[in-house]
Each structure stands twice: as C-alpha cells, then as structure tokens.
Amino acid sequence: MNQQKELSFLEEAMENISAKAREFGLDFYDIFFEICPADIIYTFGAYGMPTRFSHWTFGKAYHKMKTQYDYNLGRIYEMVINSDPCYAFLLEGNSLLQNKLIMAHVIAHCDFFKNNIYFNNTSRAMVESMAAAANRFREYEFKYGRAKVESFIDAAIALQEHVEPRRLVKKSPKKAEAPKYECRHRKKETPYDDLWSLDEQGLFECNTCAYPRKFPPEPDKDLMLFITQNSVELEDWQQDIMSVIRQEMLYFWPQMETKIMNEGWASYWHLRIMREVELDEADTIEFAKMHSGIIQTSRTRLNPYSLGLRIFEDIEKRWETPTEEEREKYGRPGGEGKQKIFEVRAMENDSSFLRNYLTKELVNDMDLYLFKKMGYDWKVSQKEWEKVRDGLVSSLTNCGYPHIVVEDGDFNKRGELYLKHYFEGDELDVFYLEKTLPHVFTLWGKTVHLETRLDNKQVLFSHNGEKGSKKFL
Amino acid sequence: MAKTNFVITREDWSLHRKGEIDRQRHREKVREAIKKNLADIVSEESIIMHDGRKVVKVPIRSLDEFHFRYDFGKQQHGGQGDGNSKQGDVIYSDPQQKQGKGKGAGEEPGVDYYEADITVDELAEMIFEDLGLPNLEQKKKPEIASEAAEFKDVRKKGIASNIDRKRTIMEVIKRNALQGNPGLHGITPEDLRYKTWETTYKFESSAVVLAMMDTSGSMGPFEKYIARSFFFWMVRFLRTKYNNVQIVFLAHHTEAKETTEEEFFTKGASGGTRCSSVYKLALEVIEKRYSPQDYNIYGFHFSDGDNLSSDNENCVKQINALLEVCNMVGYGEIEGPYYYTSTLRNTFKKIQNPKFTCVTIRDKSGVYPALKKFFSQTQEKK
Incomplete structure (x- = not known):
C-alpha cells in the first residue's frame, strides 16, 4: 500500500470512528495524528513529550525501550499527548486494523484528558512551553557549561516527585488557627x-x-517549590530549571494518578467502538488478538488496562441492572449505567476509583492479591478482599511516592533544611535515601536532614556536603 | 453535530536525533562509570567465568536515578493470579547468590539496579589502558614483533573503497584550472587518488611470564577465584598488548609441575604447601628454555601465604635467585577468612630488591589495584 493511499484509508476510518465516538457521547479535543517511525515513537515515550529538554536519563530510558522493541519484547503502538488540540503518534508499520483500534483508544484518552477533574488545571499548551524550556536549557549549556547544567538537572530530578498537586485546593480553616x-x-x-x-x-x-x-509556618509538601523560592544557593538559571521540572511534573501528575482509569476508559471504548465497525473475519481475529494482548494480566504487577476496564464494566452493570438489594438499599433505579461511568470518569482518580468501586466480587473474580518478599521468594501475602483493596489504594497514594515535607527551613538556626517523611507503614530505601541527600544538598547549599522511621524507631539522616550521617532520635 | 476535526500526517523525522544524542551521552556516562568502578568490575564473576560470551552485564549503581523511594523488598505489591491463587503461593524467586544466573520468565519484580551491556574487549581495553610490562630491556633476540597496517601513502591505483575523496577533488580542480576552465566538474580516471597502507613492524624485546599458583588444600574457592581473576586479566592483557609473549603455567602444592593453561585454572589439588618447590621449578624452566640473555622474564606467584614455616627461608633464597634472572618477580598474597600470623609475606619483607613487588589482596576489589601495581610502566622511573 503506498503512503498516500494509506493516509486516505486512515482518514476514512477516523471519520467513521470519531462519528461513532460522538454518538456514544465522548467529548474530545481535535486530534493531530502523526505516523512516526519506531525510534521517534520511542523517543517520545522516553521523554514523555517530543519537545522536552535533553538529559541522559531520557537517553537511558530511550535505550531501554528501543532495545526491547528491537528484540521484539515490547512495543508501543501509540502515544497521546494531553493538549488542545491533542497530539497522537502512531507507529509506522501498524496495520490498518491496529490503527483503527488505536484511534478509538486515543479518542477515549482525549475525552478523559478533557473531562476528568484532575486534568482541569493542566496546561494545554505544554508542548510549546516544554519546547521553550528546552531552548532555554540549551542556552544555559552554552553559557554555563554542559557538565554544570547536566549535574544540576541530576540534582533537580532527584526531588521532582515532591510537588503539591493540590496547592490550589483551599486549606480548611482549621489549619489557620492561632499559633x-x-x-x-x-x-x-x-x-x-x-x-x-x-x-x-x-x-x-x-x-x-x-x-x-516557624519557617515554613506549615509543613510544606512541595519541596521543589520551597527550595526554588528559599534556597540561597540557586542562581537564576538554576531556579528556572527547578521550576520547569516542577511544572512538568505537575503536568504529568494527573496522568500518573489516573493511569488505571485512563487506560481502562480507553480500553472500554476501543472495545465498544470496534464492535460497531465492520470487520471481516481476518480483521476480527487480529482485533481479538490485539485486545487480549493489551489486557493480558501478570502475576507480579497489575495491568492498568484490564483492571480499569473490568471496573468500568462492573460499574456500568451495577447501575444499569442493579440487584434487588442494590435497588432497595441504595435506591438505584437502574438504567443509569452509561450516565454513571461518565460521572466516574469525570470525578475520580485511581485511588478513589479503587476505593469506591473495587468490589469483593471483582477482587475474587480477577483473583487479585498482594504479595511480598519472604526470604528469596515473593509470596502471596494477602487474599482477603478488603485488605487487598486497601493495599492497592495505599500503594497508589501520592502516586506511590513517599510523602515528604519540609518541616523546618531554618533548622538549628543555621538555615539547614529539615525534611520529614510521614511514615505510613512502608520504610524508605535507605541506600537510595543516602544517595539522594547529596542531591538535596546541591540544591539547598547547607546541611540537609531527613527524618524517617526504620524498625519502629525515628531516624535522622543528614548530609553536610562532605559526608552523610545517621542517628536515632 | 459538527464533524470532528482531525489531521493525519506523515512527516520526515530523519533529522530528529534527540533520543540518539541523549542515548550517546548515556553511553558515555556508562563508560565513565565503568572506568571508575573497574576495581569492582574486574573481578565480577560473570566476566571471569564468561565462557566465551562476547557481551557481559556489568552492574552500575552510580547511574541509578536516585530519589526518595520506598524499599521495594519490604513493601506489599499487587498482582493478579489465574483464578486459583492461595495465600503463601510462591510467584517468583529471586536468583540466589552464587548460583548460575538463569533468568526467570522475565517477570522479576523490580530490577534493583542498572546493568550495562559491554563487550569483554571493550572492558579489557579500558582496564589495560595504562598497563604495561615494566623493566623491559633490549635483549639479543628481538622476537616480539607487532605487525601494523598504517595508511600513510597515496597512489593512483587502489581499491575503490579507499578512494581519497579530498585529494581526488583537489586533482579535479587543479586539472580544470590548468585547462582554463576552473571549477569542480568532470572527474576523469586520472584524477582518482587512493589511500594505501604500508605494513610496519615493531620490534620489541621478547618476554616470558611465569604464572605460578598455589593449589594446596588451604587455597579455598575464594583464594583460587582471586588468583584466577588476576591471571585471567594478566593473560588477556599480555596477549592483547603484545603479539609474542610466552606464558608458562606452574602449579604447586608441596611439589610443583608445569600445566596447560586450562589445567592451571580448572584443576583443584590438595595437600600442604611448599612454595620453594615452584620457585625451583621456575628456575629450571628458565635455565632450560629461556635464557635471561634473550628474554625478559616475569614471575608472578599467588598463594594464601600459608607456607610450611621450615620452607620460608628457602623461599627467600630462591626468590633472590629468581630476581637475578628476572626483570620482575611479583608475589600476591590472598588474605582469606583465616588470619595467619606468620605468612610468607612477612618473610618476604626482608627482600629489598626493587624488582620484587608484593601485594596483598583482601577481597575481590583488590584484583585491579594488584594488576596496576604489577604492570605499571612507570615503575622503572621511580
């Protein structure tokens, strides 16, 4: 098939699919599709965005993904970017049928970006802002030296997950009580x-x-912002790098905290839409194969596609045709299946999605469990549905990153930085912790401390720029 | 309802090189990291026992992207069974230490550190960068000849793949200018220039290395492994750096004998230790086959130092005899889990000859410094 012909086939299919999607009530931005060769798709996959700044860690991610693709171990079919209009990249060499499924999938992602509440404040012009930031970073490299910029970025990304995505949420008046x-x-x-x-x-x-x-008056979860604003060490260009990395994290955060929902939603709709598209026998088989590949489960990790899909289907069923009990107990009249899933897609994120809608039946049906390491073996440690659900929810809390706050920005009256880990049952990786503190020191310029809990004892790790230390409190 | 607006395009991405450029930078960092960690990498089991595989995996911790994270091994994680999972089911087992690293089904939870792929040759190149044979003297029989092809000539005839484009174009311009029609146009066969090589020979003094190893009962698996790692790199080094270095393998317990390279590394033995036996054998070998007049001779001996104490004095005597004929004698003592108060090393402290080098290796990371100490070219300048 020549390329021109392929494009016109795709256009025809997209016309058809997007009309179906609108019929179903999906509401999405305009979409730019672009067909790219594999190394470009993998570049985008590694960077999260085609225009993002340059850094060796992305090169590492790219190398890993590309190698997997080259050895036929893994494959990204597409990549969608949350922006208005939406950008979607299709892998060159996808068959027409694969591309149809992907387009349906992409449309649902796009609907999710547009309508889920957690995406409300994401910048829809991030493609451009990232490109501008990447240009500035390049200028810094010319001005201050490549090695200097690189090692500063090394330090900044060590803390990048520590932002406060809920900064715009009004604090409850309780917090503003008298000192x-x-x-x-x-x-x-x-x-x-x-x-x-x-x-x-x-x-x-x-x-x-x-x-x-107290400084800060309340413990501050946004380490990135606190350090950017208060470190006396940082020069202008370094503050810029810090704030760019923070902004980009805030942009990606909603995608991280709705991974299960977003993929579940997209899988739900590619199934529904593809059922409406006319397929011949061979295509039907190819479609079934591809779909089952997408929702394949694993013993050691949860597949967000299949988990999300199952929960959405279950919600739809329970609100469409509620049982007698549900009718009476919850006053569910029935026939509200579609309406309910659209409401859920607008209002929840992964942790509330699982907390509210992962039922006993689902946990048992899907055979979900928790496992942990015992000796050299990883064993199933929990099968009880409520514990499994709660375990999954807590692993999604704060996107799976430890909750760390700035407790004191002027510790010991010497301007030292005192961080505190809010211990919630899981211990920190001590090796990583000790290797991360020097990065924090680079950013803060004075001794940094981190309080955490090991073996039920409060421990304080410190780093003064030369060496680290550890003491029990 | 309004028609959806969408565009499907296909652009030329061939100039988009960002991923490749950062990948390159990552590779550079991997090499830097390997260089910094050579001490640990040199004695990696996967390399010493690499059984002919070209690519080995090298753990590099400094390229981890450090951040605050939970201890993966202490957390509970979610998984999904096939419908019949029970509490206590083993879903994955970590490869246990020491055992062969048979990769599981590729389902291992959370790879803990980053491993870089590198070829043994690449690694060898880095390790050997600043090693050389010390105290090399000009001997009568210059046997070592490394042959090298050097491109240093330009001719009018040659192989098409070796066309010297720049010179060819210069010829075209020159000819055209001479003909009164300057510019770059029309290449004739006479304009073609080819790069051509010449074979050069590099003569060096000949050398022989006597690799001696204690294979007595007190040499446990750890001690042997250390000696083996050292000799592995030594042999590799000598064979890559020089074309004609001869290596003689001598193993001993209370008696010494010459072995093949393979036997040397694989055969285990038992019994007591009499180090002087191997020195004596070495002297015999030298006398019979390698006249000090013609050869640079290097002797390296590895032992755990647990020598028969009555033999110690004899050892010193023999070493002194060896030093008279050798350019250098090295003794490496591997400190095992047991500590001996009177080891061979203590006895050797008496030897004041600058040609004698003695090192102690305590753990795996000591192999690289030992290599560096033995094979530092700068030594003669001291």
Missing part, C-alpha cells in the same frame, strides 16, 4: 484578642525575643 506556641511578649489584653489571630494566618512575629516562628 500553638506562646511567647511571653504576647500578652492578652482583652478577652477578644484571639480574634486577631484569625487574620494572622498562624504567624506571630515577636520583635523583642525573635520568638521561634
């Missing part, structure tokens, strides 16, 4: 003095005794 500490210079003059503190946002500065006012 818990007291200073003797702060005398109560009238019984109504506490009213003033409502205005003070929890800050009280005493000019007489330099009362230890």
Whole structure:
C-alpha cells in the first residue's frame, strides 16, 4: 500500500470512528495524528513529550525501550499527548486494523484528558512551553557549561516527585488557627484578642525575643517549590530549571494518578467502538488478538488496562441492572449505567476509583492479591478482599511516592533544611535515601536532614556536603 | 453535530536525533562509570567465568536515578493470579547468590539496579589502558614483533573503497584550472587518488611470564577465584598488548609441575604447601628454555601465604635467585577468612630488591589495584 493511499484509508476510518465516538457521547479535543517511525515513537515515550529538554536519563530510558522493541519484547503502538488540540503518534508499520483500534483508544484518552477533574488545571499548551524550556536549557549549556547544567538537572530530578498537586485546593480553616506556641511578649489584653489571630494566618512575629516562628509556618509538601523560592544557593538559571521540572511534573501528575482509569476508559471504548465497525473475519481475529494482548494480566504487577476496564464494566452493570438489594438499599433505579461511568470518569482518580468501586466480587473474580518478599521468594501475602483493596489504594497514594515535607527551613538556626517523611507503614530505601541527600544538598547549599522511621524507631539522616550521617532520635 | 476535526500526517523525522544524542551521552556516562568502578568490575564473576560470551552485564549503581523511594523488598505489591491463587503461593524467586544466573520468565519484580551491556574487549581495553610490562630491556633476540597496517601513502591505483575523496577533488580542480576552465566538474580516471597502507613492524624485546599458583588444600574457592581473576586479566592483557609473549603455567602444592593453561585454572589439588618447590621449578624452566640473555622474564606467584614455616627461608633464597634472572618477580598474597600470623609475606619483607613487588589482596576489589601495581610502566622511573 503506498503512503498516500494509506493516509486516505486512515482518514476514512477516523471519520467513521470519531462519528461513532460522538454518538456514544465522548467529548474530545481535535486530534493531530502523526505516523512516526519506531525510534521517534520511542523517543517520545522516553521523554514523555517530543519537545522536552535533553538529559541522559531520557537517553537511558530511550535505550531501554528501543532495545526491547528491537528484540521484539515490547512495543508501543501509540502515544497521546494531553493538549488542545491533542497530539497522537502512531507507529509506522501498524496495520490498518491496529490503527483503527488505536484511534478509538486515543479518542477515549482525549475525552478523559478533557473531562476528568484532575486534568482541569493542566496546561494545554505544554508542548510549546516544554519546547521553550528546552531552548532555554540549551542556552544555559552554552553559557554555563554542559557538565554544570547536566549535574544540576541530576540534582533537580532527584526531588521532582515532591510537588503539591493540590496547592490550589483551599486549606480548611482549621489549619489557620492561632499559633500553638506562646511567647511571653504576647500578652492578652482583652478577652477578644484571639480574634486577631484569625487574620494572622498562624504567624506571630515577636520583635523583642525573635520568638521561634516557624519557617515554613506549615509543613510544606512541595519541596521543589520551597527550595526554588528559599534556597540561597540557586542562581537564576538554576531556579528556572527547578521550576520547569516542577511544572512538568505537575503536568504529568494527573496522568500518573489516573493511569488505571485512563487506560481502562480507553480500553472500554476501543472495545465498544470496534464492535460497531465492520470487520471481516481476518480483521476480527487480529482485533481479538490485539485486545487480549493489551489486557493480558501478570502475576507480579497489575495491568492498568484490564483492571480499569473490568471496573468500568462492573460499574456500568451495577447501575444499569442493579440487584434487588442494590435497588432497595441504595435506591438505584437502574438504567443509569452509561450516565454513571461518565460521572466516574469525570470525578475520580485511581485511588478513589479503587476505593469506591473495587468490589469483593471483582477482587475474587480477577483473583487479585498482594504479595511480598519472604526470604528469596515473593509470596502471596494477602487474599482477603478488603485488605487487598486497601493495599492497592495505599500503594497508589501520592502516586506511590513517599510523602515528604519540609518541616523546618531554618533548622538549628543555621538555615539547614529539615525534611520529614510521614511514615505510613512502608520504610524508605535507605541506600537510595543516602544517595539522594547529596542531591538535596546541591540544591539547598547547607546541611540537609531527613527524618524517617526504620524498625519502629525515628531516624535522622543528614548530609553536610562532605559526608552523610545517621542517628536515632 | 459538527464533524470532528482531525489531521493525519506523515512527516520526515530523519533529522530528529534527540533520543540518539541523549542515548550517546548515556553511553558515555556508562563508560565513565565503568572506568571508575573497574576495581569492582574486574573481578565480577560473570566476566571471569564468561565462557566465551562476547557481551557481559556489568552492574552500575552510580547511574541509578536516585530519589526518595520506598524499599521495594519490604513493601506489599499487587498482582493478579489465574483464578486459583492461595495465600503463601510462591510467584517468583529471586536468583540466589552464587548460583548460575538463569533468568526467570522475565517477570522479576523490580530490577534493583542498572546493568550495562559491554563487550569483554571493550572492558579489557579500558582496564589495560595504562598497563604495561615494566623493566623491559633490549635483549639479543628481538622476537616480539607487532605487525601494523598504517595508511600513510597515496597512489593512483587502489581499491575503490579507499578512494581519497579530498585529494581526488583537489586533482579535479587543479586539472580544470590548468585547462582554463576552473571549477569542480568532470572527474576523469586520472584524477582518482587512493589511500594505501604500508605494513610496519615493531620490534620489541621478547618476554616470558611465569604464572605460578598455589593449589594446596588451604587455597579455598575464594583464594583460587582471586588468583584466577588476576591471571585471567594478566593473560588477556599480555596477549592483547603484545603479539609474542610466552606464558608458562606452574602449579604447586608441596611439589610443583608445569600445566596447560586450562589445567592451571580448572584443576583443584590438595595437600600442604611448599612454595620453594615452584620457585625451583621456575628456575629450571628458565635455565632450560629461556635464557635471561634473550628474554625478559616475569614471575608472578599467588598463594594464601600459608607456607610450611621450615620452607620460608628457602623461599627467600630462591626468590633472590629468581630476581637475578628476572626483570620482575611479583608475589600476591590472598588474605582469606583465616588470619595467619606468620605468612610468607612477612618473610618476604626482608627482600629489598626493587624488582620484587608484593601485594596483598583482601577481597575481590583488590584484583585491579594488584594488576596496576604489577604492570605499571612507570615503575622503572621511580
């Protein structure tokens, strides 16, 4: 098939598929499809975005993905970018049928990007902002030296997951209570003095005794932002790199926290749409093969495509044809299946999706379990459905990254940085921790500390730029 | 409803090289990291026992992307069974230490560190970069000749693949200019120029290496492994750097005998230790086959130092005799799990000859420094 012909076939198919999608009620941005050779698709896969800045870690990811592709071990069929209009890249050499399925899949992703609440604040012009940032980074390389920029990026990406995606969510008024500490210079003059503190946002500065006012006033989860704004070490270009990496993380964050839903949603719709498209016998078999490849399960990791798909189908069933019990107990009239899944796709993220909709029947049906390492073996450790569900939900919390906050930005009154890990049952990787602290030091320029919990004891790891230390608290 | 707006295109991506460029940079970093970690890598089991495979895997921890993360091994993870999973089912077993690294079904949970693929040759090149045979002297019989092809000539006839484009074009321009029609056009057969090589011979003094190893009962698997790692690289080094280095393998316990290379590395023996036996054999070999007048002679001996104490004095005597005929004698002592108070090394402290080098290897990472110490070319300048 010559290329021109292939394009016109694809256009015809897309016309058809997008019309079907709209009939089903999907609501998506305009889409740019682009057919790319494998190394380009894999480049995009490694960088997350075609225009992103250059760094060896992306080269490493690219090398890994490309090698897998070359040895036929793995394959990315497509890649979609959350932007308006949406960009989607198709792998050159996909068959027409594969591309049909992929287009249906892409449309559903695009609908998800547009309508899921967590994507509300993502920049839809990120392709351009990333390109601009990449250009600036290149200029920094010319100006300050490649090695310097590279090693700074090394340090910055070591902390990149520590952002606060909910910064825009209003804090509850409780948090703005009067400061818990007291200073003797702060005398109560009238019984109504506490009213003033409502205005003070929890800050009280005493000019007489330099009362230890807290800095930051509340523990701050956004390490990237806190360091960018408060490190005395950083030059302008370094602040720029920090804030670019933070912005890009905030852009990718909703995709990370809705992976199961997003892939489930896309799989749900490529199935529904492809059922409406006319296929001949050979195509039907090819389609079935491809779909079953996508939802193939694994004993050691959850497949987001199949897990998401199963949950969406289950929700639809339970709201479309509720059981007697559900009708009475929850007042579900039935016939609301479609409406419900569209609502779920708009309102939830992965952890609430699993918490609210992963039922006992599903856990048992899908044979989900938790496993952990015992000696040299990895063994199934939990089969009870509620524990399994809760275990999965907690592994999705904060996208699976530890919750670490800035506790004190002026520790020991020497401007040292004191970080604290909110221990939630899982210990940190100590080897990694000790290797990460020097990066934090690079960014902060003064001694850095991290408090965490090991074997039920609070431990403080520190690094002063030369060596690390560890002590029990 | 309005028609969907979409565009399907196919662009020329051939100039998009970002992935390749960063991949290149990553490769550079891998090489840097390997160079920094040579001490650990040199004695990697997968390399010493690489049984002819060309590519080996080298663990590189410094290229991990460090960040705060949970301890994967202590966490619970989600998985999905085929419908009949039960509590306690083993779903995957980590390859246990020491055993062959048979890769499982490719389902191992979370690869803990990054492994780079590298060919043994590439690795050897890095290791050998600054090694050389010390104290090399000009001997009567210059046997070592390394042959090299060097492109240093340009001719009018040659192989098409060796066309010298730049010179050819110069000829065209020259000819055209002479003919009064300057410019670059019309290449005639007379314009063609070819690069051609000349074979050059490099004469060096001849050398023989006497590889001596203790194979007594006290040499456990660890000690043998260390000696083996050292000789592995030594043999490889000598054979890549020089064309005609001869290597003689001598194994000993209470008695010494000459073995083949294969026997030397694979055969285990038992019994007590009498190091002087191997020195004596070495002297005999030298006397019979390698006259010090014609050869540079190097002797290397590895042992755990647990020598028969009555033999120690004799050893010193023999070593001194060896030093008279050798350019260098090296003794490597491998400190095993047991600590001997009176080892051969202590006895050898008496020897003050600068041609004698003594090293102690405590663990695997000691092999590389030992190689460097034995084969540093700069030694003679000291």
